[in-house]
Amino acid sequence: MPFLDRLQRWADDRPDAPAVVVSGRYLSWSELCDEATALLPQTPGISLLELPNSVDFAVAFAAGVAGTRECAVLDPTWPDSIRHGVRDRLAEFIRTGQAADPESPLAQELTDGPPDTPFLIGFTSGTTSIPKAFTRSRRSWQLSFEASKEFFGLRPDDVTLAPGPLSASLNLYALAECLYAGTQFNTLESFDVADVHQAVAFDGVTRLVLVPTMLRLLSERGLAGGVDASGIRTIICAGSKLDARTLEAARRWAPGATIYEYYGASELSFVAGSGLPPGEPARAGNTRIGRPFPGVEIRILGGSPDPGAPGTTELPEGVPGSVCVRSGMVSNGYLWGDDGEALRSFDGWYTVGDQGYLADGALHILGRRSDMIQAAGINVYPHEVELALTSIPGVTSAVAVGLPDDLRGQKVVAGIVPAHGALTVTQVRTALSDLLAREKRPQSYYLLSELPVTDRGKLSRGLLREWIETNDARVAHLG
Template sequence: MPFINQLQHWAAARPHRPAVVVGTESLDFAALRDGAAGMGHGDRTLTIIDRHASTALAVEFCAAVAGGGVAAVLESTWPAALRASIAAQASSWAMTLPTPVPSDMGFFDGPPDSTFLLGLSSGTSGLPKAFTRSRESWRASFVHSVDYFGLAEGCITLAPGPMAASMNLYALGEAIHSGTTFVALPSFSPDAALAAIMHHAVTRLVLVPSVLGLLARRGLESGRGPGSLTSIVCAGSALPDTILEQARRWAPNARIDFYYGASELGFVAATRGTEPADAAPRTDSTTVESWGAPAAGRAFPGAELAVLGPTGALLGLEEIGSVYVRSPYVSNGYAWGDDGLSFSAATSGNQDAVQRSGQWFTVHDQGYLRGDGVLHLVGRAQDMVITSGSNVYPQQVEQALEGHPADGTVVVTGIADPIRGQRLVAGLVAGTLPMDDFLRACRERAARLPAHQRPTLYFALSRSPLSAGGKPSRTLLREWITAKGAHAQRIY
């Protein structure tokens, strides 16, 4: 199961408790159960859900995954042509699936090992990759995440990002599983999120770091506090210390948890709010330079971690390599778009190297383990910039260039260069500092870095280059720079 049997349970035990709230719309558990059961999607192989954030989306999602059904939820902000292409590809993929047998139909959870979700990677252009998940992968995740993040009776979760995003769909399922309330926004703005926090007495936030920064900054500027908020769960990209400090000033009584994972892997590692950021300096020769790589935390309950080198050898403590995980939370792999670079399993040789049974998986994030079991992330292998033969991780440079979170945001990437191979460039989004002052501050900080880690070009950005899920998109930044349009204006 993922959560349909639990929905049946809570519809009987807590029929009038709000289950899903989106804007002015609200459904209690009984209404959510009755609405989804009445749609009768359990006899379909695949249901493609293409609608704006609403309680109707939640109803259709529950209906689609009942029995042996599979759901694909499209992001409503993607262009219509892209959504149509995804729908066509998904329909073709569904033709390869077996027809559900009568015993797998109806409004209940289907077989644990059966597929229930066709997930989509976020992107800005081109057909996104699609991965599939078994019901058991979410069920196993719920068992641990509800306990780890402290979802208790009375919990009200706000996920202010798009409902179609993987982490927000999971938050919806997690709330249904635990019999608590899920709140979403018809459309995002910091003011709308702050208003929802107060109006619905939200106790828990689930969001990406960039959105947390926007909320905390706006809350401090406008004098609007966190209300009943006691828990903040952040994921999707590294949580900068500057945003963490800002969030703690805005919501001093809320526990801030961070977890590292991926749509394809599920939960990998996590840091509880009571633990320090713990970004220990690196000085050995396996690191690019001495710097504090952000801590992702220790292995999430039920998961095991290993770091492997390019040849598949198990690396020692504080040696940088690809982060692998073994857990019941991992997806089934790709339905389409598998290029072997984003998600892959360890080969039999790699498994021998770690000297453990079972299969290990990676999305090729780079990191290292310390003796205390804490995983530190350096960056994604696909984000790494190779300039004049030196490896540079953009995240490292961004951390070095950014000062106070209110000053502005830095996004670093590489663009093609005939001499260097790639040239390191930085995009700046000014905050409270005027752009000229922000640029000057960034260049002063860059001067303290090794030469190959200093951006050679700076661009003023019209807005932060974010994916549909609210994560920084270096691909989008490169597209803006290449287009030479209004989104990225060269300033140095």
Template sequence: MNAMPFIEQLRHWAHTRADHDAVFVGEKRLSYADLAAGMGGASGPRFALIEEENGADLAQAFCAGLVDHGIVGVLDTHWPGRVRDSVRAAALDWARKSLASPSSSDVFLLGFSSGTSGVPKGFVRSRSSWASSLLASMAHFSLSPDDVTLAPGPGAASMNLYALAECLASGSTFIGLEHFSARAGLTAIDKHQATRLVLVPSVLGLFADAAGRVGHQALGIRSIVCAGSALPPQTLAAARQWAPNARIEQYYGAAELGFVAANVLAPAPPGQILVHSVTQGQSESEDAGVGLPFDGVEVAILDATGEQLPCGQPGSIFVRSPYVCDAYAWGDDALAFTRVPAGNGESDWCTVRDQGFLDAHGQLHVLGRESDMVLVAGNNVYPQEIESVLAEGAQSGSVIVTGTKDDRRGQKLVVGLDAHDPRFASVLSSGEVPQALRTQATLLPFTHRPALYFALTELPYTDSGKLSRALLAAWIEDGDGRALQLR
């Protein structure tokens, strides 16, 4: 295969709808003809390491780098300088060793894990993995040439690079933000008449809350594709108010695994909220997990010995699919992406060591990353379970749970409360834990009850917009002023 499938499709659209908007970021617009003209040509394998701020130039460089046998890597310009320097050196060293190898002929992307701590890992993706994925996701999300997709996150993030590729493969329009803010996002939605959003739950919450404050409604949004972490019920409710005509399409996946499982929540009839493409008759108020396995994906829950676990019993989530990455280029510590040979000529089982279980309906439920698990007096506690009880039952605002060191119990559970959430408006002035949370915590087993609560003057986001439990733990252990202990 000489080029990525979306590059061939891009050239097709450049001939059939040359002046149609392909990419719009800030004030810079690129038509399909512009993108195709800027790609040029090349012969033989080569590696392009892209270091561009969010903008149309990043999209142009990404497409140009993939022509013929091109391989690209996109550095996040928001990483600290020392992190970028380390990743750049590792990427160039990998390229020198790999380009001469025949095994690199199907490689197109050198991706990077989050850069919030240590040197991000590099992972390798094949053209065939995205070729299969693009066909499946465009059908699943019903993407059409008339769609206008806003992906407000960092252009270097895998989720947003993939959204760009989906748009170019389908002949639709990709919108990005030069500088992120909820106001800029709402403005872009109106200016470009966006029909589709691709974003993480925390950003969806920011958009919906900002829209609520100014009375903004996004009636033209038909689809909201949400991934990266659990979708809190209060965010879902706010999004329903803001974009009442949108199906909210939640999926679970990972940069290394691609799509794994998905739910499609259709717009609700008046006074009713229903879940579609889940179990017939199941209401949204029930815990539907993250959905059924994505088309072409097999999911199994395995224990530490590799034995498959029965329904309802938690263990490591393993997948077998055509969408997974090839391997790590560097940084493989056997603690994240892992392949386990299946034998009998079958495809490998792969995992990033997320924990979860399958219910009797085949729905996948995700408990969290194994590395997020908190060990309290010998008991395994998954923060997402605690967050669910505290946030849903108490109808409270944003909460994030993590573990910090404890001399007696090994670790203790701590809770961060978003001090800017109106539902926690009193925490900074009173310095006290809301009584509703204290009451709700009594529903948890003793070992699962939080020891301390903190008001957060800002939320601990990764560069890609995900809430980071590890970063919150570091703030608390370091006495960072962004986490203020409550009584």
């Protein structure tokens, strides 16, 4: 069961307590159950959910996964061509007769279907081409809920705020996790720093779930504006590694919070993570993520003669290779778009191609194999370069990419968003000499007026490469 059987329990135990709050509008547990139940007769075996953040989204999602139904959650901001392409693919899938039967007795009530049946159709992207579609079983999310509740210490009195789009897996999972655990879930119609600050200061929010770029904005502007975040007990960050400046700002703005970061993927669920309690020294600027989640096994595999393949030889601690995972939380695989590269499986182990290594039982993430820069025969992971750069005073954010080079094959270049005041290339090169091996240091630096990110707040190295190649006004050569 993902969460619907639990939902009925909370409606009986606390019918009038708020379950979902979106920009001030809320549904109680009983209202959520009643409205989702009323929607069942018109909810097909496979439904398309492409609503913006709203209480209606929560109602439609609950109805869309009831019984043996499956819910495909689309991003409403996708271009029409992407949305139409996904709809066409889903229509073809439904015509093959693989859709759940909404007329079955199990589908007539707001209850969970068999654990091994699929309930969610998720998507990996959707900005430039038809995204890959994958499915998840009900059991995989139940195991994920139990693991995340234990790992993050979710408490019955927590009030969670996930201010990003519910169509993103990070926020959709946070919603479902709260419905499973019986704790209040809050979000906003759209991300706005002032609105988040108001919720933190006045709505009893104790737990934030968000990406690092959002945390940076909230922390720095919250400190400048004197926004009280003393009630925040937990901050959960995912999507990219926390850089030194974001971590420092978050520690100052929410001094009582344990700050968690974790590594996972839509296809893999949770893999590894760690929490930094209040007052504990930070290990900023390194690649360490943390130990495996409950129920997760990790191996680092390599040894393949094909540089694009993960290999099958288990590598010793400290040696980089493909991060491979075995757990009950892994997805069922793809409905379409499986090119054999994005998610590989063998002997019960799965990988999405991320590179890393184990040290003292903790996972270190270096980045995607596809992001790796090969400069003069040396493998350089942009993630390492970015973490080193952001630990330098005067650097707010950084992003590294590889550009073609006649001599090296590729050369490492870096874009930097400076802090207040001037920043010279000499300062950067001097500071980096103590942080990064010579062969991994960027050959050129660019000042950025803003960080290249996707519409979901994730760092986009491809966008930086495009800015540099087109002489975009947001890029200025530093040296």
